[in-house]
Amino acid sequence: MLPEPIPLPPDLTGAVTEVWALDMPRAHASEQVLPMPATEIIVNLAEPYRVHDESGSWPTPGVFRTGLRRAVVRFDNPPVLRHVAVRLPAYGPARLGLDPTDTVGTVRGALGDDLAGVAASAADPGEAARTVVEVLRAHLVPETPEVRTVRVATDALRADPARSIASLADEAGVTHKTLIARFRRVTGSTPSHLARLSAVDAVVRAIPTEGEVPSWTALIADSPFVDQSHFIRSFRQLVGLTPREYRDALVRSRYDDPRFLDGGG
Structure with missing residues (x-):
């Protein structure tokens, strides 16, 4: 199944760029992801990825993020990619109460806990994506x-x-x-x-x-x-x-x- 974009409610459009669901066999055993002017949050519903970056090599948790990085990050992919992805603009993490200094790693705090609950209980990526949207709405803070x-x-x-x-x-x-x-x-x-x-x-x-x-x-x-x-x-x-x-x-x-x-x- 190719990426399935999820419609965003108006209150999220200023803080979230896109949410999509993915359920498909991996295209490559390993992939390189270029730095982007955005942050991505992955709510993983399958086996862990393995990250290789400047800090070393480690398996991903159920919910992880990539931020405004300064280098390519390499991921070893599980056999099946089944996850929900959230793309945020550079200022998006601040609208969701996230620490902007985290670039690649665990999504911390209350938002991370709630998204981890989705990762642990959901099986269908499309259904999980709709739940993720509601979780994001619940954690949205006013623009300062x-x-x-x-x-x-x-x-x-x-x-x-x-x-x-x-x-x-x-x-x-x-x-x-x-x-x-x-x-x-x-x-x-x-x-x-x-x-x-x-x-x-x-x-x-x-x-x-x-x-x-x-x-x-x-x-x-x-x-x-x-x-x-x-x-x-x-x-x-x-x-x-x-x-x-x-x-x-x-x-x-x-x-x-x-x-x-x-x-x-």
């Missing part, structure tokens, strides 16, 4: 002025990753210093890091899922990168792969999303 600042800046970056930090601060109605401080408190990161993530993510998402992969020169033509060498440097710093290594993995992959790659396992 700090979160609003980050939301305005993040939405502007999503529309145009080339925006300068000064212009983002102007749009949010705060000083440059205040924008950076609020970003750190709300996301655990900085606007410049999110800008680089957004720029690389936009280039990667522009890669067609069928047919020949265009040249990097063509892909970055409308991006914030001034030239190919600038892109290669940023790509390698964030992704941990050279564009050539990434392209080779992309050719081997059987995913419809170029941010998910064959991990070589």
